[in-house]
Amino acid sequence: MDITRETVLKTLSDLGLPGGGTLVSRDLIRALRVEDGTISFVIEAESADAARSLAPAQAQAEAALKALPGVSRVQIVMTAHGGAKPAAPSLKVGGHPTPHQGGPKRVSGIDRIIAIGSGKGGVGKSTVSSNLAVALARQGRRVGLLDADIYGPSQPRMMGVNKRPASPDGKTIIPLQAHGVTVMSIGFMLKEDEAVIWRGPMLMGALQQLIEQVQWGELDVLLIDLPPGTGDIQLTLAQRFALTGAVVVSTPQDVAMLDARKALDMFGKLKVPVLGLIENMSTYVCPNCGHEAHLFGHGGVAAEAQKMGVPFLGELPLDLETRLAGDAGTPIAAGAGAMSDAYARLARRMVEGGMA
Numbered sequence: 609m610d611i612t613r614e615t616v617l618k619t620l621s622d623l624g625l626p627g628g629g630t631l632v633s634r635d636l637i638r639a640l641r642v643e644d645g646t647i648s649f650v651i652e653a654e655s656a657d658a659a660r661s662l663a664p665a666q667a668q669a670e671a672a673l674k675a676l677p678g679v680s681r682v683q684i685v686m687t688a689h690g691g692a693k694p695a696a697p698s699l700k701v702g703g704h705p706t707p708h709q710g711g712p713k714r715v716s717g718i719d720r721i722i723a724i725g726s727g728k729g730g731v732g733k734s735t736v737s738s739n740l741a742v743a744l745a746r747q748g749r750r751v752g753l754l755d756a757d758i759y760g761p762s763q764p765r766m767m768g769v770n771k772r773p774a775s776p777d778g779k780t781i782i783p784l785q786a787h788g789v790t791v792m793s794i795g796f797m798l799k800e801d802e803a804v805i806w807r808g809p810m811l812m813g814a815l816q817q818l819i820e821q822v823q824w825g826e827l828d829v830l831l832i833d834l835p836p837g838t839g840d841i842q843l844t845l846a847q848r849f850a851l852t853g854a855v856v857v858s859t860p861q862d863v864a865m866l867d868a869r870k871a872l873d874m875f876g877k878l879k880v881p882v883l884g885l886i887e888n889m890s891t892y893v894c895p896n897c898g899h900e901a902h903l904f905g906h907g908g909v910a911a912e913a914q915k916m917g918v919p920f921l922g923e924l925p926l927d928l929e930t931r932l933a934g935d936a937g938t939p940i941a942a943g944a945g946a947m948s949d950a951y952a953r954l955a956r957r958m959v960e961g962g963m964a
């Protein structure tokens with residue numbers, strides 16, 4: 609008989625734990641795999657003490673699973689963590705990702721998923737993400753914004769919303785709404801100033817939850833504000849979810865361009881189409897005399913886009929109001945003026961190009 613996940617969970621559900629409940633009912637099982645008669649999973653205890661008290665249960669589980677017909681091997685690993693606390697109401701963010709079969713999958717109700725990346729931090733990726741989301745929403749698109757910058761979420765500040773989302777059933781998360789955009793950020797689930805010190809797999813689990821457990825509703829496009837660089841989050845995202853494409857933000861400085869090239873290369877390797885490059889902080893127009901200065905150079909990103917054969921989506925000037933608006937929680941694109949117009953043009957280009 610072929611052994612299945614359900615059989616494993618059923619068996620484990622029959623084994624009581626000291627203090628009540630089972631490994632399944634207490635949601636302690638992560639990364640369950642059942643392949644060719646081999647069962648493996650992680651028991652993730654809440655603390656080192658809890659892990660010690662679960663040791664007999666681990667042995668009992670191993671014996672019970674080994675006794676099932678068709679099981680050749682059982683591997684159970686016990687881990688304990690203290691960093692990520694379960695998020696209220698009873699939602700636990702930071703669990704290990706659950707493996708799923710097949711290639712990257714679509715998320716139901718979401719027509720397009722666009723990852724917004726950069727090679728380097730501080731080039732304005734989060735600023736561009738929030739403003740683009742607002743500009744698209746102003747053009748009538750149904751837009752979601754996911755802050756996947758798990759180490760330094762900035763969307764709660766930039767979008768001006770920061771409260772813990774409701775979770776009526778302890779499983780699904782109701783996202784927040786701001787400036788016409790449906791917003792979710794890991795920042796909503798953490799206490800202010802709480803450092804995120806999660807091990808890699810938990811990080812991936814958190815990202816997966818933020819995409820799959822959030823009730824995004826029907827969206828034309830979900831923008832994902834990635835952490836800077838070319839790390840695990842980008843990899844996991846591309847492997848697990850069918851991304852429509854990626855937009856790379858860069859400043860015109862040579863060093864930033866060098867890193868942007870790495871980001872382009874990474875998306876290429878992950879087979880995620882690059883929808884375009886955006887040059888941020890390109891020109892600086894003096895608010896007093898109108899003089900135009902190119903503090904970080906100018907035009908480098910457009911030239912690079914041409915060289916690499918990817919679309920150039922537009923340039924956004926260095927602008928004090930953009931920073932102040934972002935810090936104050938109302939993206940500049942929500943108002944009127946030259947910057948808001950620049951974002952509206954960018955959004956229009958994406959809508960006309962079928963990207964959003």
Ligand SMILES: Nc1ncnc2c1ncn2[C@@H]1O[C@H](COP(=O)(O)OP(=O)(O)OP(=O)(O)O)[C@@H](O)[C@H]1O
Pocket residue numbers: 726728729730731732733734735736757760762835836888889924925926927928930931932934935
């Ligand atoms: N066009 C702009 N003009 C003026 N300030 C800007 C502009 N774009 C971004 N900024 C400011 O630059 C700082 C960095 O921007 P932001 O946080 O968006 O960058 P990031 O690439 O997402 O950085 P990280 O990934 O490291 O969080 C912020 O203070 C933001 O307000």
